Amino acid sequence: MRYSPISRFKGTLLGAFLGGSLASGGEIQFQSYLDLGKMAVLGTQSLIALGRLDLDDWIRRQQEQSLHLAATDDTSIKIIIATLPVALFFHENPIKLRQNLLRVLNIWKDDPVVRDGTLAVAYAIALALTEKLDPLTLIPQTIAFIGETPTSIPKKLLRVQNLLAQGVGLSRAQAEFAREEKLSNTIAMAFYCFLSTLEDFRLAVLQATYNNNSQVLDATPLSSKATGAITGALSGAYNGISGIPVNWQVLLLQSNPPVWGLTSFSQMLQLTDAFVAVWSGVYDLTLNPRELAEEGCEAVLLSVYAAPRVIRLR
Template sequence: MRYSPLSRFKGTLLGALLGESLAAGGEIQFQSYLNLGRMAVLGTQSLIALGRLDLDDWIGRQQQESLHLAATDDISIEIIIATLPVALFFHENPIKLRQKLLDVLKIWEDDPVVRDGTLAIGYAIAQALTEKLDSLTLIPQIISFIGETPTSIPKNLLIVQSLLEQGAGLSRAEAEFAREEKLSKIIPMAFYCFLSTLEDFRLAVLRATHNGNSQVQDATPLSSQATGVITGALSGAYNGIGGIPVNWQVLHLQKNSPAWGLTSFSQMLKLIDAFVAVWSGVYDITLNLRELTEEGCEVDLLCVYAAARVIRSR
């Protein structure tokens, strides 16, 4: 295995966070315009607490936090980011992955573009985590995974494939999707930035947050950050946390600023560690010690070892 699951899980979620916080010009900004990943954190916490997808628990956590989104575009992007933990948790089984992604989308109003974008990003992340991602075949596989659809997402992804085969530059790609609706442009641009610089997280995210092309009339903070966060998630899943520039990580650790509704960047790292532990089936004996001592006898804490994939929660 090229990178550990922990490295790829961290790469995905921290890549998304850093992709959102990267300002135009390549500087980290600690106060995000939109805080796109708050619902993703709530979903991750639900999966950690229950060890499974429970839509009622997701809804309850969102209601408890009183999440309010100001605009339709904000909602669409945040919904897609909210599904990242589901893509990670169920990445091993494509059939279950597709079903769980569609299940979690039922929480919000059905939007075909959001659905197709979620399936495309979730499938790509799953391919990266299982080390099956091939840049030459990924887009046709994604289109097959999406299935029949009335949206322009498959068509735009095929345009991305054509641009990659031609070696087209960033300006050409931006001009190609300039007339598309925001979400139908953001998703293919994120895939273009990711696949055109497959092994370079830094360059992929810098290109995604680039707003310098004068032909792009709607280069808003939303479109820039949304493209950055999706590109960061995709590239982070593929390259792992080791592919994320150390100085970007250090800046966040030194500042230790709130991240996606959490109190600090350190808390985000601990959340991901707990998430990977639950996914892998790790049993926290300290949380269940009462069950072992309910008869009033002392029990020595034991370390249990097993071969990979032997002890699992699913």
């Protein structure tokens, strides 16, 4: 395996955070769109607590935090980021992945573009985590995973593939996807930035957040953040946390800023560690110390690690 699951899990979530925090020119702005992934954190906490997907628990946690999505421009991107924990938790099984993504999407409005964008991003992440992502076949496979749909996302993904085959540069790609449906354009640009710089996380997110092209009509801060967040998640899943520039990681560790509703960046790392533990089937003996202790003896506090599909809950 090229990168460990924990590296790819952390790369996905940290990549989405960094991609959504970059300003044009590569400057990290920690105070920008802090709530972009707040629902993703709540979903992760639910999966950790229950070891399975429970929509009622997701809804309860959102209500407790007063996270009621209004019909605003950033609603769609927040929903896609919110489904990242589901993409990670069920990435090994495409059937369960699709079923559970559609279940989670039922929490919010039934928007075909949001649905197709979510399926596209999640499937690409799943292929990256299982090391089955081939840049030459990713887009056709993703379109097949989406299935028949009235939205323009499959056509725009095919357009991305054609642009990449032609070696088209960033400026032309931005001009190509600067009109009509904003979310479908965001998904297309994220796939372009990711696939055009497959092995370079830094360059991928810098491309995604670059908006100084005068031909780009909708280069707003929000669209830049959205494209950066999705590109960061895709590239982070593929390159792992080791692919994220060390100086960016050091900056995060030193400044330890709030992350998506959490009090600090270090808290996000701890949350991801716990998430990977639950996914992998780690048995926490501290929860049931007597089960492996001899009568009259103190329990030795250990954690038992199992291979995937052995003792993991679903």
